[in-house]
Amino acid sequence: MILHVNPSSGLPLYLQIEAQVKQAVAAAALKADDALPSVRKLAADLRINPNTVARAYQNLERDGVIRTVPGGGCYVADGMPGLLKTEKVRRLRPHAQQIAVEGMQLRLTPEEILKLVQEELQKLGGKT
């Protein structure tokens, strides 16, 4: 898996890493139980601070995207079976709200907004 970060963009590096890992999982480029590079290796490869990578991994674990094994090693979690559907919906709602607000501000119609979301879902292959 190739990760890439841009230190000069206005986005914190840990968020960039999280976003890329989540995207890879969503697009099934990363499957359940795939191993992620260690904090140290990823930091060295990207030439960034290991604290940054550690933070990203912590957040990913908190969000249930990955899990850490005691004794080292991070693996992609398997589809968060422990989470109830209601919990998953609750987590997605703020993002949905953001899309709705932005879309309205840009004066797009609800149909156009929904079409956008569908296109993105298609790109990811619609897998869960």
Add this chain to the structure above:
Amino acid sequence: MYLWKCWRDTRGSFFTLLGALLAVGAYCAYVKFDPFGWIAAKPLESRFLWQSLATALLNITVELVPAAGLFLGALGVGVEFEKGTADFLLTRPRSRRYFLWTSWGLGAAQMVVLVLVSNLFQLARLGSRRVEGPGDFLRSLAALCTLALLCYSVTYVMTTLARNSRNGTALAILAFSAYEGLYAWLRFWYGIYIPFFVNLFESAFHTTAGFSFAPVAGWLSVCLALMLVAQFRMERAEV
């Protein structure tokens, strides 16, 4: 390992000086002992010339050994500032006192070696100065060592204060000259006798009046005092 580094820095100069000393000694030994009989085969005037040249050369060389201090003293810790390596050395976890005294100590040992070698020539009766036994030898040794250490220490301190080897040497020569001038002025204008380097030799050879350690102790204290000044400045130095 700092001692090793000081040795690496000074060994070139030290071996050059030692080499020069040994060369002079070898030449005089050759003239005196004449292993191949070439000197003896020469006419009287020529033989006489060779022998007096050798003797004079050795005497001068032995008395110039303290001047080697001007060279070795300029290789001390002050040079670190000149070469720009002080910000490396002074950020190592040792007191600055340690660096100052270790480097001084090595140079002092080297000076003592040079003095010993030159005194060994005297023992072998290569020069004109006759050594009348162990007491005489030790007194002469003490005197020459003290003078050598004084010359070395003054140069060392000046190099440390000036942070530059050329300026340090120049200041040392200036200091000695100024002191001699002061001595001469006080003695010949006012008849005041202040301790001068020569009295080291005077006391060394006063076998009848009894040897006085005072000049040796006195000048060594001067060395110590100067080194303490250098230590004080070094501990407060800014890079």
Add this chain to the structure above:
Amino acid sequence: MSDLAISTQGLVKVYSKVKAVDGLNLSVPRGAVYGFLGRNGAGKTTTLKMLLGLARPTAGSARVLGCDIVRQRAEILCRTAFVGENKALYDQLTPAEMVRFTRSFYPGWSDAAAEKCARQLEIPMQQKFAKLSKGNRAKVWLLLALGQAAELLLLDEPTAGLDPFMNDALLKLLAEDTAFEGRTVFFSSHHLAEVEQICDWVGIIDEGRMLLEARLDEIREHYRLVIAAGRDLPVGKTAPVVAAARNGQFSRYLVARDAEAFAAQLKSQGAAVTDVTPLSLREVFLELVRKEEPCTSGNAGVTHAVASLPF
């Protein structure tokens, strides 16, 4: 405070009437990789020298790893590795000999770390220092510092003279070895790109004073540049404005947080807010350090105010 690797309070250094450092307050948390940024002559090297006992402060105080810089210098030097701006070392020694010499000072020396560094930076270990290029000299200093495996690494322009490939190798080394073990890295640099990449904290110094000290993530997430057009807009230092400049009709504000609220406030004063953008570190730096030229037309000249916030 034992959770700070370096902390200074009102540090001042005067060199014959010139204030190289003028009341500097610096706080470097343990385990951070801290980028110390400033223009030439801003006081970065002087600060580093004071922290290491190479210069004595005129006023103020500082603690490094919990030790006072004036009274406990030897202990600081035991636990700190330093790479100086001046890359001179002993001309007659080879890097291998320099390693032998240096490791004798440190019981905690790591041969593995030194060997790895020498290999990754491709240092010619058997060549006399006098014959090494400037870049190689910098590498030898880095080798001697990284081999110490010290708690705190103080680097003054460590990448000066390194080509981009070696620069990259150094960043990789720092990322791999130093930051991870809970060690703190403090480095002063002009090269904003690499600071942005590897640092998690940044401190911007100008004219001997700290202008800004914050987490880089703070800057990315919350700092914004607000550009507004309008007459008689405030150019004050009040929080959350960190820097403000006015040039004719346009005013630019570097805002530390709640940029949207601030923009709304300006709008309520009748200004037209043309832009609220995130900034790269370079842009933040230039905003803080730039001095506007006086404008010759429009409003009454230029005002430039800077506030330093105690984050």
